[in-house]
Amino acid sequence: MKLYEYEGKELFKQVGIPVPRGIVTDKPIKWEGKAVVKSQLLEGGRGKRGLVRVTDNVEETIKELMSLGINKFLVEEFIPHEKEIYLSALIDRDSAEPIIVASPEGGIDIESSKNVRIFQIPIERGVRSYDVIKIEKYLNVKGLEPVIKGLYKLVTEYDAELAEINPLAITIDGRIYALDSKVILEDNALFKHQDIIEKIGRSPSKEAYVELDGDIGIIGNGAGLTMATMDMVKLMGGNPADFYDVGGGADREKVKEAILKIGSNSKVRKIIMNIYGGITRCDEVALGIIEAYDKVKKPIYVRLVGTNEEAGRKILQEKGIPYYTDALSCIGDALRS
């Protein structure tokens, strides 16, 4: 679950990472002196879209941004600084260890930067003094220990998938502030952190659904097969409207929910369902399909094979719903229609 900047900064404070003085507001407020007004959105690129503003008139700036449809703001003291760096912590999949990612170029697009170094810090020993020295030397900045330890703690104790500060500001007199936060908590581990969940008051979005910009609804079971279905639709000249993985062992309710959700997307003209049942049972899938079929006024192309396929097909046949056993002809027919 991706956190808003202000939520991430709350966690920063908890783990000892310094952040600028600020308040969260959903209406215009009075503020003495220079401040930064930051629109609170989950997507990136706020700066480029002009949704982060340095201003002497906070009240007016908030009014302006509200007229653009923004409804939550973090107002922070303006921190004059002479240097910006990048620091983050995450679990490295290849070494199966937590890593600190650092770059002396803050505020940049880390993906395209060449000046990035990775520091592996094994979980059994945690952050040690010599790790800090190494990272500080590379970045040519002193006093990073609380920040490095804080980021590391977010990954190893708060189950953050990613804890990122971009940029981390260093002032003329050597004080350090996290000017931004990007924290993604692992959904599967949220049950361990009830206190955070209560504070945030949101539940994670269903990650198995990703909206895209095409017009062909895609439903599959299993991430790999669903992705492959998307890719094939694209290769055969179609445009996927979404990625929707009903998951392993989906029951009729989940299948019905999926079809209704995809069917209700106004961009979707037709739906391709690609099901290969392993832990998922085709009869359950079929029961879900027949419950949703008539409610969705769009053509649905169903490919159904695997566990309990005969039972599943029988259910579809009785309702007169056509099905395919082969994914290619299913996708081909869908795209040609």
Add this chain to the structure above:
Amino acid sequence: MNRNSRVLVQGITGKEGSFHTKQMLTYGTKIVAGTSPGKGGTEVHGVPVYDTVEDALKEHEIDASIVFVPAKFAPDAIYEAIDGGIKLIVVITEHIPVLDMLKVVKYAKQKGSRIIGPNCPGIIVPEESLVGIFPPRPFKKGKIGIVSRSGTLTYEVAEMVKELGQSTVIGIGGDPIVGTSLVEVVKMFEEDPETESIIMIGEIGGTMEERVAKMKKEGLIKKKIVAYIAGMTAPKEKRMGHAGAVVYMGMGTFESKIKALHESGIPVATTPYEIKKLLVF
């Protein structure tokens, strides 16, 4: 793994555990025992159930275990199997936190147990033994080894090459941290006399596929190997169903995988349906 492997099912009394125990027994797998705390002394499809792994080990020799325990309790179940000295542990469970898995995998390596998974379909040796949730339909005894990061896509690919048949099929799971990597399985296939050629099914996220390409470049793969990578159309920083199928900081993009595979001389299929063609020619 073969027809004589003796298997323990952890979480045997649950809905999935019980259903797949029956499927595995039907396939010919030797399931000797199951565990479920508090259900000791009962039976599931004729398989005796014990409260703990230790109790089961008192009565049976066990070569492998398969875990159907819910995510919250799965790490305990895996630790228990490791402490019981079980050498192969297949973890079907999905949604185990990455941090827990990281520690469990380290512990297993220290103790000399191999974990497959989590969030995986398991292992199947066609017409011999199934330790997993594979539907039998696409599998036939043969000479092709298949290793995959996904489940259902593996069934699809197995079906495409059904007439050629498979030696062993392993789904390593779709999580960021897994007990056994693509590289390790490819190595096993390389050494396995039953396997003549290898199919690798990858997806976006991580750099396992790139590491297999590196192996090929270094001349460590002599057998014919072909690959398919899912996720060509996946947007960045969006998680595509699998916890592990996500591109952060430009790591593990579709393009980087394809590039690495091409450079190493491993042919890459653009759709699952092209794999067979690449294998035969």
